[in-house]
Amino acid sequence: MKIITPAELDNRQKKNEELFVLDVRSEEKYDHYHIKEQHIHSVNIEKTHIFDVNDTESISSLPKDKEIIITCTTGNSAKKCAEILAEKEYSVTLLEGGITAWKEYKAKK
Numbered sequence: 344m345k346i347i348t349p350a351e352l353d354n355r356q357k358k359n360e361e362l363f364v365l366d367v368r369s370e371e372k373y374d375h376y377h378i379k380e381q382h383i384h385s386v387n388i389e390k391t392h393i394f395d396v397n398d399t400e401s402i403s404s405l406p407k408d409k410e411i412i413i414t415c416t417t418g419n420s421a422k423k424c425a426e427i428l429a430e431k432e433y434s435v436t437l438l439e440g441g442i443t444a445w446k447e448y449k450a451k452k
Contacts, residue, residue, distance in 0.1 A: 344422070344425055344426070344429065344435070344436075344437055345435070345436040345437070346436065346437045346438075346439050347412060347436050347437070347438055347439065348439050348440075348444075348448075349438070349439070349440065349444050349445045349447075349448035349449075350448060352378075352412065352438060352445070353380075353448065353449075353452075356380045356381065356382040356383050357382075359382055360382060361382050361384065362382060362383045362384070362410070362412060363383075363384050363386075363406060363409055363410065363411050363412065364377075364378050364383050364384065364385045364386070364411075364412045364413075364414060364438075365386055365387075365388060365405065365411050365412070365413045365414070365424075366378070366385060366386070366387045366388075366414050366415070366442070367387075367388060367389060367390040367393060367413060367414070367415045367420055367421055367424045368387070368389070368390075368414075368415050368416055368420075368442070369389055370387060370389065372416070373387040376442065376446070377442070378414070378442070378445060386404070386405075388401050388402065388405075390415065390420045390421075390423070390424055393424045393427055393428065394423070394424075394427070402428070402431070402433075405428070405433060407432065407433060407434075409434065410434045410435070410436055411428065411433055411434060411435050411436070412435075412436045412437075412438055413425045413428070413435055413436070413437055413438065414437075414438040414441050414442055414445070415441050415442070416441050416442055416443055417440065417441045417442075417443050417444075418437060418438065418439060418440055418441040418444075419441075421437055421438065421441060422437055425437050
């Protein structure tokens with residue numbers, strides 16, 4: 344499984360690379376805080392929808408032709424979601440440390 348650090352993600356978006364981030368936390372947590380950068384398209388699909396093998400509608404909006412960077416609070420749920428999506432032939436990359444690591448990285452800048 345590919346992994347990206349917060350610094351690598353930040354550097355890629357600063358190079359005007361259009362990135363797709365899937366946040367699998369609850370809607371309330373997502374609404375409170377999520378990655379908002381100029382070249383990052385962020386969507387929220389709660390992990391329970393990805394874990395549910397019968398719920399194919401929720402993930403049908405995800406692009407199969409581009410990399411999906413997956414995140415959650417610390418990375419544990421995102422890793423499980425990435426494994427499930429990889430089995431369904433999505434190109435997935437895990438954000439190391441999740442939103443917690445992203446916030447810490449951005450606070451240092």
